[in-house]
């Protein structure tokens with residue numbers, strides 16, 4: 258077959274699956290997408306952005322002064338990078354202060370432990386509390402314990418987080434962190450200490466959010482480092498009566514106003530239709546919030562910037578959303594969905610970058626089954642950036658995870674997170690953990706994704722999974 262007939266067939270094929278978009282338009286789309294990829298890979302902008310955020314702002318816990326400084330930083334950054342519109346939207350966020358956390362074994366083998374308070378935890382009495390600890394290897398085991406088994410005791414959740422490229426080990430153990438305090442208090446416990454939800458062996462504890470429940474005693478909650486959890490388990494093998502002392506001075510201080518910060522590149526022909534790429538601006542307070550989620554902020558901001566510099570802007574508006582207060586309960590994501598409910602039917606697709614800076618190896622979608630093959634075909638130039646075209650099952654990322662319930666299609670650009678949970682929510686979440694090349698590959702993938710989605714003529718609704 259001659260190449261001209263192949264081209265003709267190709268055109269017919271594209272025409273058949275994606276309706277009115279011509280083969281020539283498709284060629285232009287893929288050409289611009291590849292050009293954006295090249296520009297992102299050749300640019301240091303993404304690394305410069307995360308360096309700027311971690312150096313000039315640093316830790317930015319929701320509701321803190323640094324959080325407001327981050328909001329100002331984000332507005333200035335977006336304004337300096339060619340976005341057509343930059344604005345912020347208020348979000349009420351819970352305010353929690355970490356204070357000090359200390360722990361030690363009192364008996365039978367007295368020695369200090371490395372712990373950190375879990376986000377949202379109440380304080381211990383000022384003089385601390387001492388109690389025997391009782392070990393559980395899963396939340397299910399704790400929930401199945403006899404009533405009053407923990408009366409006057411400290412629950413010890415010793416559940417090891419396994420390492421996976423896609424990070425699924427976190428999902429297996431994080432319930433012990435978020436729900437452990439309620440489960441333990443129901444059994445009469447006076448506190449809970451968990452093995453850090455992390456894959457490292459550093460003597461450093463991983464913080465993260467925990468929750469209380471109305472009508473259940475609010476008991477202090479802390480995480481200990483993985484080596485300390487090993488130590489306690491070995492002590493319990495020698496003597497079932499291990500007494501631990503815990504001092505936590507954390508405080509819940511009500512609510513404050515923070516902001517979702519938004520930058521837009523206005524669409525050329527369908528400006529009211531939106532392709533949303535997001536990340537979260539807040540961070541935990543112990544590191545500098547480089548991988549979680551300075552990286553995501555840098556990735557989506559760079560993608561938006563590169564699209565803003567194109568001689569012809571894409572059809573739809575590309576909206577970069579830097580969410581407030583993800584860490585303390587997806588607060589900014591929920592506020593966005595509420596504030597924008599009336600225009601959610603104009604959101605073509607959404608994706609959030611919130612898994613560090615490891616290279617993206619695959620893109621998954623959550624779109625109509627009838628649209629899936631076509632949108633994969635439309636995204637084919639992302640393969641040139643080592644991104645495989647994956648399946649039709651995606652959550653889109655934490656702050657956009659609620660959008661499919663409103664019918665909004667989402668995509669997940671899967672990052673290699675093999676080492677993500679070594680550093681996540683620790684003082685070790687710092688800039689040196691980011692490989693500039695991998696970060697640029699992420700920015701390239703988001704630039705290609707946002708552009709291609711903003712140009713697509715494929716109907717992505719209705720979703721199979723809401």
Ligand SMILES: [Zn+2]
Pocket residue numbers: 537549550583611612
């Ligand atoms: Zn995050």
